[in-house]
Amino acid sequence: MKLSIGIVGLPNVGKSTLFKILTKQDINIANYPFATIDPNVGVVPVPDERLAKLAEMSHSKKILPAVVEFYDIAGLVKGANKGEGLGNQFLANIRETQAIVVVLRTFENSEIIHVENSVDPMRDLEIINSELALKDLETVDKRLQKLEGEARTGDKKAVRNLEILKAVKEELNKGNLTIKFADEEIMKELQLLTGKKQLYLLNGPAEGATKQLLDKIKSLGGDYLASDLGNTNVIPELIKEAYKVLGLISFLTTGEDETRAWTIQDxxxxxxxxxxxxxxxxxxxxxxxxxxxxxxxxxxxxxxxxxxxxxxxxxxxxxxxxxxxxxxxxx
Ligand SMILES: Nc1nc2c(ncn2[C@@H]2O[C@H](COP(=O)(O)OP(=O)(O)O)[C@@H](O)[C@H]2O)c(=O)[nH]1
Ligand SMILES: [Mg+2]
CATH class of the missing domain: 3.10.20.30 (Beta-grasp domain)
Structure with a gap:
């Protein structure tokens, strides 16, 4: 299974910094033939302390950790759903990922400009999710039009999908994510941006992670990590969290050739x-x-x-x- 995670956020919040930290680890990409070759895509090994121990027991020639692909997606700005900034390309890139890491800037630094002119992670969170929701509303509306016609003929599947999409639209209008509909067939087909699981990375000092912000993230069904990218090694925790958020586990194989971890859905x-x-x-x-x-x-x-x-x-x-x-x- 190919697992890809998009790094999303406003400009100058630390996305590329995170991407660089994640991709600094050495990995022989030739062992992963499915991997995408693109400078904005980094193949990141999943830390797994079990592998070295099993490899020692089996005298394995190599160790192959499970991997996650991280996408460094260009910054999103207000109006992206209407094509502002790199809007359309931005939204197309996230559509291909299974989950998103939303980087919110909580660090202050007068020399690094903020597109919205002040550090306010709550506002940024709202901008990001409303851009995703607006784009999804477009997708949903197009589909609803088609479905209404099909449902009039009495097609059972169309009737059911119509019902689901109306509920989805209601959530979007309320500014909510649509993750709870993830198991519906129509949702798998539409690949909505608000249907992807979210992991928030609060980039900056711990004080930036206010209770109000954390409560908001929890109410969205998201998970979060507070970490100063300037100071800590965030990788192991980030990947483990991403695994958890996505409901993933790994199983292992071991022998003389290799000891290897594989990713599957729990x-x-x-x-x-x-x-x-x-x-x-x-x-x-x-x-x-x-x-x-x-x-x-x-x-x-x-x-x-x-x-x-x-x-x-x-x-x-x-x-x-x-x-x-x-x-x-x-x-
Ligand atoms: N003080 C501070 N600066 C940071 C932090 N993370 C990133 N930066 C700086 O902020 C600027 C923009 O970061 P970058 O990763 O390019 O942002 P992007 O536009 O979201 O990709 C760079 O100068 C980084 O060095 C942080 O946690 N603290
Ligand atoms: Mg960048």
Missing amino acids: GAKAPQAAGVIHTDFEKNFIRAEVVNWQKLLEAGSWVNAKQKGLIKLEGKDYVIQDGDVVVVRHG
Whole structure:
């Protein structure tokens, strides 16, 4: 699964600074053939302390962490939905990502101008979300027009979609996000900007993260991190948070060739997980041998773990757990 996260915010809030910190880590991109090659896209390894331990046990030649692609998206300004600034390109770029990190500036510095002339993260948050909502309203309205015609013919699916989109429009008009509709088929198709999970990065000193601001973020269903990009190493926490916000977990594979982490949606079953390793594995899935990484380490080797009965044979209904070490049996 390719996981991509867009970095979003007004100009001069620290987006590129964050991007540079994230992409400073060394990673051999050749190991990730799906990765996008673009200077504004950074492939960032997911920190995982389990990998080195398993690699030592297996005498692996290499370690391949799971990766997340971060997009450094050009600054959004008021009016982006009408094409202001790099408006249209901006909005097209976020559409392709699965989640967004919203960078809000809380640091003061008279030498670094703020497009709105003052530091006010609450106002900035409102600008960003209203630009996203306005663009989405356009998308939703276009679709509603079509659906109204289809629903008049009595088409059941159209009737249901019409109902959903009317509810979505109501939320947008209230200035709310539309994340709660994420499971609806029509939403997957429309890929609304307000339907993406949000992680807020409050960039600046801790005092900038006021209770009012944090309450607002929580009310939107977002998560947040307060961090001074000038001072702290924000990467591990940011990626872990992003994982959590997106409902992702990793499972592991280990052997002499490599020890590797793979990303799946929490709740994914064994065949889906197998499909992340190789698409054919999902179709031809027979069963999976599974053991928790810590139990495997304690046993000292796969063979020992097997002798101790720690390795379970799981079928197609098994829900993969974070930290499972997996061997897929396929036809
Ligand atoms: N004091 C301070 N300056 C920062 C911080 N983060 C970024 N900057 C500076 O703010 C300016 C704009 O940052 P940049 O990352 O290019 O902003 P972008 O337009 O959002 O990509 C640069 O001069 C950064 O060095 C921070 O946390 N504190
Ligand atoms: Mg920038």
